Amino acid sequence: MNAGRTARDRARAELTLEIKDTARRQLAVEGAARLSLRAVSRELGMVSSALYRYFPSRDELLTALIIDAYDALGAAAERAARHDQDPRTNWQAVCRAVRAWAVAHPHEYALIYGSPVAGYSAPPSTIQPASRVAMVLLGLIRQAHEAGILAPLDDAPAPSGVLAEQIAGLAASAAPGVPAKGLTRAMIAWTQLFGMISFELFGQLVGSVDPSEPFFDHATAQMADFLGLAPAGQPLS
Amino acid sequence: MNAGRTARDRARAELTLEIKDTARRQLAVEGAARLSLRAVSRELGMVSSALYRYFPSRDELLTALIIDAYDALGAAAERAARHDQDPRTNWQAVCRAVRAWAVAHPHEYALIYGSPVAGYSAPPSTIQPASRVAMVLLGLIRQAHEAGILAPLDDAPAPSGVLAEQIAGLAASAAPGVPAKGLTRAMIAWTQLFGMISFELFGQLVGSVDPSEPFFDHATAQMADFLGLAPAGQPLS
DNA sequence: TGTACATCAGTGAACGCGCGTTCACTGATGTAC
DNA sequence: TGTACATCAGTGAACGCGCGTTCACTGATGTAC
Numbered sequence: 344m345n346a347g348r349t350a351r352d353r354a355r356a357e358l359t360l361e362i363k364d365t366a367r368r369q370l371a372v373e374g375a376a377r378l379s380l381r382a383v384s385r386e387l388g389m390v391s392s393a394l395y396r397y398f399p400s401r402d403e404l405l406t407a408l409i410i411d412a413y414d415a416l417g418a419a420a421e422r423a424a425r426h427d428q429d430p431r432t433n434w435q436a437v438c439r440a441v442r443a444w445a446v447a448h449p450h451e452y453a454l455i456y457g458s459p460v461a462g463y464s465a466p467p468s469t470i471q472p473a474s475r476v477a478m479v480l481l482g483l484i485r486q487a488h489e490a491g492i493l494a495p496l497d498d499a500p501a502p503s504g505v506l507a508e509q510i511a512g513l514a515a516s517a518a519p520g521v522p523a524k525g526l527t528r529a530m531i532a533w534t535q536l537f538g539m540i541s542f543e544l545f546g547q548l549v550g551s552v553d554p555s556e557p558f559f560d561h562a563t564a565q566m567a568d569f570l571g572l573a574p575a576g577q578p579l580s
Numbered sequence: 581m582n583a584g585r586t587a588r589d590r591a592r593a594e595l596t597l598e599i600k601d602t603a604r605r606q607l608a609v610e611g612a613a614r615l616s617l618r619a620v621s622r623e624l625g626m627v628s629s630a631l632y633r634y635f636p637s638r639d640e641l642l643t644a645l646i647i648d649a650y651d652a653l654g655a656a657a658e659r660a661a662r663h664d665q666d667p668r669t670n671w672q673a674v675c676r677a678v679r680a681w682a683v684a685h686p687h688e689y690a691l692i693y694g695s696p697v698a699g700y701s702a703p704p705s706t707i708q709p710a711s712r713v714a715m716v717l718l719g720l721i722r723q724a725h726e727a728g729i730l731a732p733l734d735d736a737p738a739p740s741g742v743l744a745e746q747i748a749g750l751a752a753s754a755a756p757g758v759p760a761k762g763l764t765r766a767m768i769a770w771t772q773l774f775g776m777i778s779f780e781l782f783g784q785l786v787g788s789v790d791p792s793e794p795f796f797d798h799a800t801a802q803m804a805d806f807l808g809l810a811p812a813g814q815p816l817s
Numbered sequence: 818t819g820t821a822c823a824t825c826a827g828t829g830a831a832c833g834c835g836c837g838t839t840c841a842c843t844g845a846t847g848t849a850c
Numbered sequence: 851t852g853t854a855c856a857t858c859a860g861t862g863a864a865c866g867c868g869c870g871t872t873c874a875c876t877g878a879t880g881t882a883c
Binding site (some may be wrong): 372373374375376379453454455457458459460461464465468470473477491498499500502504505506510527528531534535536537538539541542545546547550551552553554557558561562564565566567569574 | 594609610612613614690691693694695696697699702707710714735736737739741743746747750764765768771772773774775776778779782783784787788789790792794795796798799801802803805806807808
């Protein structure tokens with residue numbers, strides 16, 4: 344089978360993966376700004392010019408790594424959100440999955456959520472993969488709302504002005520039907536989640552809440568309350 | 581006056597500042613990982629080896645920039661917190677000041693809150709300057725608590741286990757007397773604040789809440805509620 | 818099934834560039850008497 | 851106040867290194883007939 348797939352095709356696909364793996368390993372040592380084609384080729388036992396058969400430039404290799412990282416993290420988040428779990432459990436599971444991936448792949452996390460690489464600007468092809476985690480989180484809120492177990496958040500202030508429009512636009516495209524207050528809090532919780540993970544990985548928590556897993560779990564639980572996700576025990580309808 | 585300060589001393593101090601300014605400008609173009617002594621010296625019209633009279637190595641220059649950045653941000657935060665303002669107003673003022681500094685100095689912000697620079701590890705001399713913003717925020721909570729206008733947060737879960745110990749340690753060293761629930765929420769709000777700013781500066785909010793100032797203000801207000809800081813109008817005793 | 822030709826992976830040399838750091842030096846500035 | 855000496859800023863050459871990218875090439879793999 345594998346119609347039309349020649350040995351050349353297979354070798355090419357395999358080497359493309361090997362190049363990316365090697366580059367990922369180098370990321371850990373040198374950081375994205377110093378990712379070097381020559382070093383990658385050296386580790387692979389190839390001549391540096393050979394890499395140009397696979398990636399037209401260093402930046403294209405970086406882009407491939409970025410997309411892979413967003414996709415790997417997005418997939419981890421998607422796996423954690425299960426239809427047979429209540430939204431609050433899902434929320435915590437997704438938060439833990441995101442953190443677990445970040446802790447396991449700190450340099451890839453830094454590549455996508457750290458400071459932008461100087462002289463590199465991410466192409467549009469990264470946008471969709473970049474949104475996967477946010478989509479999962481918004482999906483949970485929507486799941487809770489549709490199941491009728493998203494708290495009305497009566498004492499939360501409603502967004503107004505420009506923010507209200509932005510939230511409405513977001514609802515239209517990603518979470519139809521979800522009330523603005525819930526969506527706004529979802530955005531806040533989203534930034535809190537990644538703020539916490541970045542602080543942990545980038546060393547800002549050293550000396551305060553370190554090790555930080557207990558803080559992380561406590562914070563995601565409080566954010567679940569903040570989001571109006573009912574405590575577990577309220578099964579989906 | 582200026583006892584003992586010779587022309588040489590003054591020239592030295594001035595050039596040290598110029599070197600750091602030039603390096604800061606380069607940060608904006610190249611990013612921290614690519615900060616180059618030779619490029620700095622070129623821009624100053626000096627020979628590269630001359631810089632070694634001022635900084636013993638590239639890493640020491642980086643360290644100086646990092647400390648300066650933490651100090652500048654810390655000073656901005658400290659200026660925003662005023663004794664004649666109620667804690668909630670102070671909270672919002674400090675959040676705005678931190679964001680304003682970050683937006684005005686995105687590359688210095690990235691230097692201190694972005695991904696760690698590969699091959700560089702921050703020396704202990706950066707720890708104290710790095711803690712200034714957090715100290716200001718904890719100070720506000722303490723101010724509110726001592727004024728008796730920090731909500732008791734009855735429905736917030738109390739931290740337990742390892743986290744409870746960490747929070748107690750933090751209270752002892754930085755916010756004596758402040759209840760654990762309030763301090764825990766302060767940590768959560770602290771990570772939310774920087775998560776939001778990093779997302780804005782690093783491009784993660786493009787396409788959702790962009791421009792992000794309305795979201796920022798709304799979020800800091802909600803976090804003030806979350807912290808139990810009474811709405812303005814309740815003057816300090 | 819065999820052959821002629823086209824495609825493509827990988828080579829090796831080269832271009833032109835930049836980097837951090839060391840070192841012996843010159844000449845100006847500061848200090849002690 | 852003037853002189854002898856010490857200190858220090860800045861020079862210029864050099865060391866040894868790494869980088870991305872181009873280009874003409876060889877030889878293996880694939881395709882069409």
